[in-house]
Amino acid sequence: MCIRDRTEIEEEKKKEFVSSAADEAGFIGDKSTWFSEEEFSKQFAGSMDYKEGVDSYFGSYSHFGIHETMIKDSVRTGSYLAACNDNKEQFAGKIVLDIGCGTGILSIFAARAGAKHVYGIDNAEIADFARAIVKENKLDDKITIIKGKMEEITLPVDKVDIIISEWMGYFLLFESMLDSVLFARDKYLKPDGLMLPDRVTLNMAAFEDAKYKNQKFGFWDNVYGTKMECIKKIALSEPMVDNVSKRLINSNTYTFLDIDLYKVQVKDLCFSNKYELNIIKDDTVYGIVCWFDAYFSKLKKQVLLSTSPYSRSTHWRQTIFYLNDPIVVKSGKKLTGSIAVRKSATHFRDLDIKISYHYTDAEVPTNYVQMYKLRQLSNSY
Secondary structure, three states: OEOOOHHHHHHHHHOOOOOOEOOOOOOOOOHHHOOOHHHHHOOOOOOOOOOOOOOOHHHHOOOHHHHHHHHHOHHHHHHHHHHHHOOHHHHOOOEEEEEOOOOOHHHHHHHHOOOOEEEEEEOOOHHHHHHHHHHHOOOOOOEEEEEOOOOOOOOOOOOEEEEEEOOOEOOEOOOOOHHHHHHHHHHHEEEEEEEEOOEEEEEEEEEOOHHHHHHHHHHHHOEOOEOOHHHHHHHHOOOEEEOOOHHHEOEOOEEEEEEEOOOOOHHHHOEEEEEEEEEOOOEEEEEEEEEEEEEEOOOOOOEEEEOOOOOOOOOOOEEEEEEEEEEEEOOOOEEEEEEEEEEOOOOOOOEEEEEEEEEOOOOOOEEEEEEEEEOOOOOOO
């Protein structure tokens, strides 16, 4: 957990968000043109898409194991606990909505912080256990668990004072749970209500990782004397979720998306922005590492939940985009490009991601585009 005082977080908020919309071909216009399924698929020998129409999302959150992993993440759970425990005056007598409540742990934090009543919503089978947990802790007069989709249930109250939700996925937007939170915000949150968290950012940096990349992907070059280059190519198209050592990072940090949870609309979650990385040492760039930060900045005692490689590790780790062709770089030079992100046209919880890489300070300039898919079944807790 990374808890900072008000002065420290105010300074963090003052950092200029410099990202702007992409302006290069293939990254502009309608989002349907950013990513070509046909162009992506023809690179490979076959398809690894899962069965059409299957949404295993709620099923995956029905088993206790995934909740054990998340609760044991002390950065994650401790941040929400601090947000509630250290700000009891802002919870006292309030109606709270917990979206994707899981075991009900955040609902319990809110109730113990003095909330008048908490409504916990979850469509997974874990909701049945959440009711039992609430009763076991003698809070069933303070917490009501409702099983169903946020978009389909009806709350027994017209408005709520606080929406609390741990909706963030890998690469922040994976799984599209934020859509449900925004639906609830527009329908139920009072004009002066609190969103927890209220701001999130997506950040990136370049890094060197020759040893692990060769170990992970070079494996397919010789599998017990058998070449499997076709698997290697598709493996490189899927971002990895793993921890990156800060020692491997060879650029500054660049924030390429900044979301105000009070203002953002679902349409804004598909975006195409520029990036610019300042190289800080002579090295080779093997990939781009991305992470998110979540701010609870409207609380009197503010909290920052960071998944940065410079902070304590979380179950989200970081999301890694490996380059097909590493780029030799020099200190003081720039790696620039665009990043386009949209929900998959075939599986809305997946993400289609396209990144361009431009490094012109070399005898042979680098300019190419790489497409990636962050898939539901290839990333599990």
